[in-house]
Amino acid sequence: MKIGVYFCNCGTNIADKIDPEKVKAAITALPDVAYFKTADFICSEDGKTFLEEDLKETRPDRVVIAACSPRDHENTFMRVLAKAGMNPYLMQMVNIREQVAWVTADNERAAQKAITAIRGAIARVRLHQPLEKKELEACPDALIIGAGPAGLKAALTLAEAGRKVVLVEKTPVIGGMPVRFEELFPNMECGPCMLESILGEVLHGDYAENIELLTLAEVVDVAGFYGNFIVKIRQNPRYVDTHQCIGCGECIAGCPASAKNEFNCGLNERKAIDFPFMGALPNAPSIDTATCVRWKGEECKVCKESCPMGEDVVNFEDREQILERNVGAVLLATGSSLYDCTAIPGLGYGKLPDVYTSLEFERILSSSGPTNGEVATANGTAPRSIAIIHCVGSLDPDHRHYCSGVCCQYAFKFNHLIESKLPQTKVYHFYKELVIPGKEGFSLYHHATENHNAELYRYEKIGSLKISAGTKGSKTIKNSSFGKETVTADMVILCPAMVPAAGSEQLGAMLEVSRDRFGFFEELHGRLDASQSKIKGVYLAGTCQAPMDIQKAMLQGMATAGYVLSGLAEGKKLEIEPITAAIDEERCAGCRICLSVCPYKAIGFDAEKKKSEVNAVLCHGCGTCVSGCPAGAITGNHFTNEEILAEIGGMLA
Amino acid sequence: MSGNKKTAGFEPKIVGFLCNWCSYAGADKAGTAQTPYPPNVHVVKVMCSGRVDPQFVMEAYENGADGVIILACHPGDCHYKEGNYRAVQRNRILKQLLSQFGIEEERCRLDYVSAGEGEKFVRVITEMVESVKRLGPLSVNKKRAAV
The missing domain is CATH 3.50.50.60 (FAD/NAD(P)-binding domain)
Known part of the structure; x- marks a missing residue:
C-alpha cells in the first residue's frame, strides 16, 4: 500500500508551531508511507492544483492531509481527490491547526501531538473503503x-x-x-x-x-x-356528485332530518344533506348518513327529486x-383544535349558559354562523358586558406549558368586533400574560386599551379565576389574585391553548x-x-x-x-450518502435492539428472515445502532469498528 | 491497578471521543480562540457520541491510554436527537465494568460541550488531564503490564 501524506503549513499558522521536518522524520519512518509533502495553503487555488496534479502523478492508494479542521476543508479536498480520479473516501484529514498548533504552548509537544494524530490517521486510512453515493429512482409528487x-x-x-x-x-x-372566522387579526380582513x-x-x-x-x-x-x-x-362517500352539483341548495330545503352542525360547534342545526356553512367549498353539499332517514330504513328521496340538475347528482349508491x-413525499398539515375547557372546572364551561370558547364565539360573530352574526345571550338580549379570559390552560404546567401566541391577538380582535356591533357593551379582559408579537399586532391592542369600554385585569393562575352564576343570567368573575377584582358579565369567552388536532x-x-x-x-x-x-x-x-x-x-x-x-425532481434520482449503517445478515441474530435505538426508524425487520435491515435512504449515519448491536453485525460505513480501533491503536503506538 | 508511584512529570495519554456536530466543533472553537491547553488529549472524531462503543474505551486503555473522555452534545441538542442519551446509558454500564477492573471512575469522563463552548472545552480537557495526572499512570495496558 502506498500512503501519501500532505502537510499544510497554512502559511505560518501551522508551520510556526509545528516543525514540518520533525513530523516528516517521524511519519516517513512508518511503513507504507510513500511520501510526505508540505505546501503552504493546500486550500488555495494553487494548493488545490498542486494536490490534484501530484495525486495524478504519484497515484497513492490512500491520502492523509494534515491541515486545518475537516469542518473547514474536508469537502474541498474530497472534491480534489475526485477530480484527480480517486475515490474521495480514501482520504483522512488530521486537524493540526485548530486542535494542535493554535492550542499548544510548547512547540516540541505540539509536534508530538501532531505526529500522534497523523499516526492515528495513517492507521485508519489504510482500512478506508472506496464509498459511492447510491442513486434511487424517486417520485417527485x-x-x-x-x-x-x-x-x-x-x-x-x-x-x-x-x-x-x-x-x-x-x-x-x-x-x-x-x-370559519368572519374577520382575522391583525387587520380585520x-x-x-x-x-x-x-x-x-x-x-x-x-x-x-x-x-x-x-x-x-x-x-x-x-x-x-x-x-x-x-x-x-x-x-x-359524499353522495353528491361535486362535478354536476351547482350548489343551489334546492336539495336542502325539503330534507326532513337535522342534527347539530359541528362546523358551528353544535350551536345550531344542519339538515342531513347540507353545506357545513354558506360559502363552503367545494360548493356541493354532502349527506350525513348518521342523520339521514334513508339510512334509518325510510324510503325518502326528497333531495334527489328536488335537484334541478337531474336524478344522478344525488347518488345514494355512492360507496367508500x-x-x-x-x-415521493408526505406533507402533514393537519392543524389543531382547542384545549378542553371542561378540564378547568372553575370556568363554568359546559355548565353555565353564555360561556363560550373562542371558536364558538368566532362562529357567533360570523354572518354565516348560527346566529347570522348576532351576539346575544341565552335569554335573547344583547350582552351589556362580555368577559374575555386569555391564557386558558396556557403557560400553565397543570394544563399546557406553552403560550399559543395567537389568543391575545384574536381577543383584541373580538374587542374590536364587539365594540362595532355593540358600542355600549363593556369588555373585560382577564389575562395572565399579554403576548402580542410582530409588527402588526399592536394596533388592535391599542385600539382595545384606548377604548373606554375595555378594561384589562391580570390574574396569576387560571385557578385564581372563578366564574359563577350571578343574578338575572349574568356571570360573576372573581379574581383572587393581583387586584382581586370581581366583575359581572353577561357573556364569557374563553381563549384556550391550541392543541394538536384529533387523530394526530x-x-x-x-x-x-x-x-x-x-x-x-x-x-x-x-x-x-x-x-x-x-x-x-x-x-x-x-x-x-x-x-x-x-x-x-x-x-x-x-x-x-x-x-x-x-x-425531489422529475428525472432526478435520489442521492444516498454513503456514510450509513449496513447489517450483515449472517451475523444478525434478530434481537431488534437496533430498531429501538434508531431515532429515524431507518431500520426495518424482515419477519420472514428474522433479520433487521437498514434503509439507507432513511439512515442519517449516526452509528448509534452500530455500537448498540450485541452481535457486532452492523457496520458503520467510514466509521467502522476496525477503522476506529486502528485509529486508537495508531495514536497510542 | 493504577500505579501508586506518581511519576514526577507524568504526562498522561488520553483519548478523546468527540462527536462531529457539537464537541468537535467546540474543540475547533477553542482553537480559533487560540487558548493553550494541555496537549495530552488525542481526538478521535465520531459522527455521534452514540457511536462510542465501550470496546473503543477498553481498547484505548489496553493500548496505553491513561484516560478516556467522551464529549457529547448537551442533552436535548444531539444532532441525531438522542444519540447522546445512548452514550450516557452505555457510559453508566461501562463505569460499573471499569470499577470491577479496578479502573478509577475519573479515568473515564463523559461531558457535554456545545459547538459554542470553546472555553468549556478547554476547562474540561484541563480538568481531565489534571485528574488523570493525580491518579498516575494506568497499568492495565499491554505495554505497562510488564513494568
Missing part, C-alpha cells in the same frame, strides 16, 4: 394531508411548479380553521375572502389539474419511504373507495413520525428544520407542528414545498 392554510399553500406552490399533488382533507370543506383566491386557485385555477383534491378522505395506510411512498386513502397513490396520534403512528410531549408532530430541529419531521420525506406545516398564526402556517406550507422541490 407529494401527498398533503389537511387542506387548511398550510396544506393549501403547499399544494399550490407545488402545483405551480408542475408537481402532482394529492390533497387529502378529512372534512367536506377546504380552508381549515380560518374559513375577512377570513373566507382572504382565502378565496387560494381556494379558487386550488379548485379551478391554471394549475388545478395538478391537484387531486379528495375531501371526506383519510389516509389509512402508508408504506415505503422518502421518494417512494405508497399511500392508501379512504375516500368516504380505497385509493392507492405513489408519492394515529397519523403519527402510521407514518412513524414522533410527537412532542404536547402531542404536536416533532420537528427535526426547532430552528434549522422546523418544517421537517425526523422521518425523511415527511414534512410538517402549520399548527400540527406548533401553535402559530395563519401567516406562519402559510410560510411553513411554502417551506415544506421547498423541501420537495429541492429534494
